[in-house]
Amino acid sequence: MKQIKGGVTAAKGFKAASTAAGIKYKDRTDMAMIYSEVPCAVAGTFTTNIVKAAPVKWDQHVVYDSKKAQAVIVNAGIANACTGEEGMGYCKATAEKVNKLLQIPTDEVLVASTGVIGMQLPIDRICAGVETMVPQLNGDIESGHNAALAIMTTDTHEKEVAVEIELSGKTVTIGGMCKGSGMIHPNMCTMLSFVTTDAAISQELLLEALKADVEDTYNMISVDGDTSTNDTCLLLANGMAENTKITEKNADYETFTKALRFVNETLAKQMAGDGEGATALFEVKVIGAETKEQAKILSKSVITSSLTKAAIYGHDANWGRILCAMGYSGAQFDPEKVDLFFESAAGKMQIIKDGVAVDYSEEEATKILSEPAVTAIADIKMGAAQATAWGCDLTYDYVKINADYRS
Amino acid sequence: MKQIKGGVTAAKGFKAASTAAGIKYKDRTDMAMIYSEVPCAVAGTFTTNIVKAAPVKWDQHVVYDSKKAQAVIVNAGIANACTGEEGMGYCKATAEKVNKLLQIPTDEVLVASTGVIGMQLPIDRICAGVETMVPQLNGDIESGHNAALAIMTTDTHEKEVAVEIELSGKTVTIGGMCKGSGMIHPNMCTMLSFVTTDAAISQELLLEALKADVEDTYNMISVDGDTSTNDTCLLLANGMAENTKITEKNADYETFTKALRFVNETLAKQMAGDGEGATALFEVKVIGAETKEQAKILSKSVITSSLTKAAIYGHDANWGRILCAMGYSGAQFDPEKVDLFFESAAGKMQIIKDGVAVDYSEEEATKILSEPAVTAIADIKMGAAQATAWGCDLTYDYVKINADYRS
Numbered sequence: 001m002k003q004i005k006g007g008v009t010a011a012k013g014f015k016a017a018s019t020a021a022g023i024k025y026k027d028r029t030d031m032a033m034i035y036s037e038v039p040c041a042v043a044g045t046f047t048t049n050i051v052k053a054a055p056v057k058w059d060q061h062v063v064y065d066s067k068k069a070q071a072v073i074v075n076a077g078i079a080n081a082c083t084g085e086e087g088m089g090y091c092k093a094t095a096e097k098v099n100k101l102l103q104i105p106t107d108e109v110l111v112a113s114t115g116v117i118g119m120q121l122p123i124d125r126i127c128a129g130v131e132t133m134v135p136q137l138n139g140d141i142e143s144g145h146n147a148a149l150a151i152m153t154t155d156t157h158e159k160e161v162a163v164e165i166e167l168s169g170k171t172v173t174i175g176g177m178c179k180g181s182g183m184i185h186p187n188m189c190t191m192l193s194f195v196t197t198d199a200a201i202s203q204e205l206l207l208e209a210l211k212a213d214v215e216d217t218y219n220m221i222s223v224d225g226d227t228s229t230n231d232t233c234l235l236l237a238n239g240m241a242e243n244t245k246i247t248e249k250n251a252d253y254e255t256f257t258k259a260l261r262f263v264n265e266t267l268a269k270q271m272a273g274d275g276e277g278a279t280a281l282f283e284v285k286v287i288g289a290e291t292k293e294q295a296k297i298l299s300k301s302v303i304t305s306s307l308t309k310a311a312i313y314g315h316d317a318n319w320g321r322i323l324c325a326m327g328y329s330g331a332q333f334d335p336e337k338v339d340l341f342f343e344s345a346a347g348k349m350q351i352i353k354d355g356v357a358v359d360y361s362e363e364e365a366t367k368i369l370s371e372p373a374v375t376a377i378a379d380i381k382m383g384a385a386q387a388t389a390w391g392c393d394l395t396y397d398y399v400k401i402n403a404d405y406r407s
Numbered sequence: 408m409k410q411i412k413g414g415v416t417a418a419k420g421f422k423a424a425s426t427a428a429g430i431k432y433k434d435r436t437d438m439a440m441i442y443s444e445v446p447c448a449v450a451g452t453f454t455t456n457i458v459k460a461a462p463v464k465w466d467q468h469v470v471y472d473s474k475k476a477q478a479v480i481v482n483a484g485i486a487n488a489c490t491g492e493e494g495m496g497y498c499k500a501t502a503e504k505v506n507k508l509l510q511i512p513t514d515e516v517l518v519a520s521t522g523v524i525g526m527q528l529p530i531d532r533i534c535a536g537v538e539t540m541v542p543q544l545n546g547d548i549e550s551g552h553n554a555a556l557a558i559m560t561t562d563t564h565e566k567e568v569a570v571e572i573e574l575s576g577k578t579v580t581i582g583g584m585c586k587g588s589g590m591i592h593p594n595m596c597t598m599l600s601f602v603t604t605d606a607a608i609s610q611e612l613l614l615e616a617l618k619a620d621v622e623d624t625y626n627m628i629s630v631d632g633d634t635s636t637n638d639t640c641l642l643l644a645n646g647m648a649e650n651t652k653i654t655e656k657n658a659d660y661e662t663f664t665k666a667l668r669f670v671n672e673t674l675a676k677q678m679a680g681d682g683e684g685a686t687a688l689f690e691v692k693v694i695g696a697e698t699k700e701q702a703k704i705l706s707k708s709v710i711t712s713s714l715t716k717a718a719i720y721g722h723d724a725n726w727g728r729i730l731c732a733m734g735y736s737g738a739q740f741d742p743e744k745v746d747l748f749f750e751s752a753a754g755k756m757q758i759i760k761d762g763v764a765v766d767y768s769e770e771e772a773t774k775i776l777s778e779p780a781v782t783a784i785a786d787i788k789m790g791a792a793q794a795t796a797w798g799c800d801l802t803y804d805y806v807k808i809n810a811d812y813r814s
Contacts, residue, residue, distance in 0.1 A: 226728070
């Protein structure tokens with residue numbers, strides 16, 4: 001596997017475009033489009049929130065009924081959630097516009113929205129945006145990059161990744177983009193994430209590969225504990241790499257899923273590290289667990305603890321909060337057996353041995369915790385299972401962004 | 408029932424004292440003591456966190472084995488949590504000191520600590536504090552008030568309440584004090600809360616009454632989603648009101664539990680409203696639920712949502728976040744049937760009807776949300792059950808307090 005430049009346009013046959021449609025933001029792009037020269041097998045995972053945005057319902061129909069797709073239309077600024085029948089109608093109107101311009105069946109057009117809940121989309125501007133983007137569709141790296149910029153809301157930078165692998169003598173590419181950065185506590189899938197590949201693979205296996213990944217990547221990050229109404233992760237495979245089509249769990253499937261995991265984990269970590277107001281990526285590894293599930297519950301409880309997140313912002317080795325968050329997680333363990341370590345580019349040090357503080361240097365710990373990516377490792381000494389979760393620190397800017405998001 | 412002035416010394420036979428023992432804070436009191444002239448029936452509820460502070464383990468033994476108590480020693484600054492055998496030894500040493508001075512059996516002395524996790528108590532200063540307080544024990548209102556001040560950590564004001572009721576021709580008093588104000592997400596009981604009464608009542612009924620209350624009061628508040636290692640609620644009844652002893656669920660029990668509920672609910676609300684950095688008490692009522700449990704899950708999910716809390720800080724009627732938090736709570740309901748209202752001293756207004764925004768005035772909504780106590784009422788139109796949860800807004804000061812708590 002080789003990491004390469006690019007995002008959603010890295011794989012063969014995928015094009016992208018973006019435009020400033022004036023949905024809600026001024027002076028920036030706010031719509032993006034992904035298009036494949038040929039129809040794709042499509043997999044998707046969606047929010048488990050009972051309150052599901054209209055585009056989520058629309059895309060579920062595309063993924064589970066049509067099972068293929070050829071275009072994705074995304075807008076930032078308005079989420080099209082809690083918008084009733086009117087909101088559903090706008091998904092359809094968007095797909096109809098694409099159908100008219102590109103002759104793609106409406107139920108093979110995916111839509112995704114992110115932004116304020118409860119407002120209706122200005123559908124005229126959405127349709128005008130589609131009209132502007134279609135003639136600009138381009139397969140170069142820059143077009144994919146601009147699409148990643150256009151879907152941002154409170155994100156501070158675009159998020160992309162792409163890799164190449166070899167399958168049955170052919171070069172296969174997987175590339176993706178995603179956006180955060182608030183209301184991030186994916187439960188099934190994350191905010192908006194779009195992954196494209198030119199691999200030839202059956203829709204069943206594509207869905208299975210994506211579902212497995214989502215559990216260990218997007219579902220293991222949290223910015224603020226709020227599971228959005230719009231979480232959507234889409235994976236499109238157009239087969240243009242001309243590899244022998246993957247229809248069973250063979251060596252090619254292994255290679256493909258390993259690369260896909262890298263792409264999804266990279267995007268998930270980018271999202272966590274760019275959480276609203278965040279100054280640091282906070283990684284929590286629980287090792288020595290009896291089961292993976294137990295390690296997941298424990299690590300996720302720590303990255304969602306407001307107190308721990310605030311301590312990370314303060315570069316404060318307040319390990320009691322970490323042990324406390326493990327304690328209320330619901331998972332069983334013996335607090336008096338826990339060893340805890342902090343690690344970053346500045347070094348690694350042990351903080352707790354068997355549940356009690358070792359004689360560590362606070363100064364040294366603060367140095368380790370002052371890096372832009374910080375890891376806490378908790379060894380609960382019960383078995384060989386482990387899990388990792390990713391979050392970020394809690395800062396003044398998180399409050400600032402969210403006290404005044406709509407205005 | 409009549410509300411009266413006072414707190415833990417309001418009931419007959421209860422005395423209190425406080426002192427500046429220099430545990431961790433400078434220039435303020437940080438130890439308090441409650442004492443009853445005669446032994447009390449005692450009830451207690453404690454944190455469900457697996458990581459339990461030493462005083463929690465000590466008090467559980469007193470409540471469940473001794474079943475009576477005559478003194479409580481409290482310190483602020485250090486939590487005596489994650490302190491191993493040494494920490495347990497300090498609970499015992501504190502009780503032994505009280506035993507020596509007041510001849511109370513050590514297993515009838517309760518202890519409680521709040522503050523930083525992982526540091527050992529300076530036991531010499533704790534014992535010196537006890538020695539200072541014993542001769543100062545006093546049953547006046549001021550001594551109770553000073554005790555409520557001494558147990559504060561990041562609280563901005565002391566929290567007290569007292570009421571009088573009549574039972575079998577005798578005046579019975581219930582009074583209490585508590586402290587917050589971070590790591591507040593009680594699950595079984597809250598931080599530190601101490602309630603005293605001169606009622607004569609059996610220990611079994613006292614425990615039952617307290618457990619029922621805790622479910623609907625302390626367990627329904629949240630400041631930051633973090634369930635502490637030290638949560639403790641203690642209720643002492645010394646029988647000095649000389650009412651006919653309550654040993655069954657008769658009319659007196661009804662009167663007593665109603666008054667107790669008022670005391671506990673008042674303390675819980677004081678705690679929520681004084682959450683770390685808070686500028687407003689945020690109350691969420693879910694009505695029209697099928698079951699109380701469902702209403703509890705929904706209301707608690709809203710008050711713990713960081714995004715909703717930040718919106719309340721910004722006086723922003725960002726109702727989508729409320730519906731979103733209900734949606735990911737795990738409780739079932741139909742989002743398209745929800746009506747939502749905001750209410751405060753400035754008025755009441757409807758925001759959503761059947762899951763979609765009504766044509767409300769943002770200006771008017773902001774006015775309602777600018778009061779120091781704000782209520783959101785969600786009617787899910789499924790039945791007649793309801794529940795209320797209390798929280799606070801999320802502010803810059805919450806981050807400030809917690810990024811730098813230990814230094």
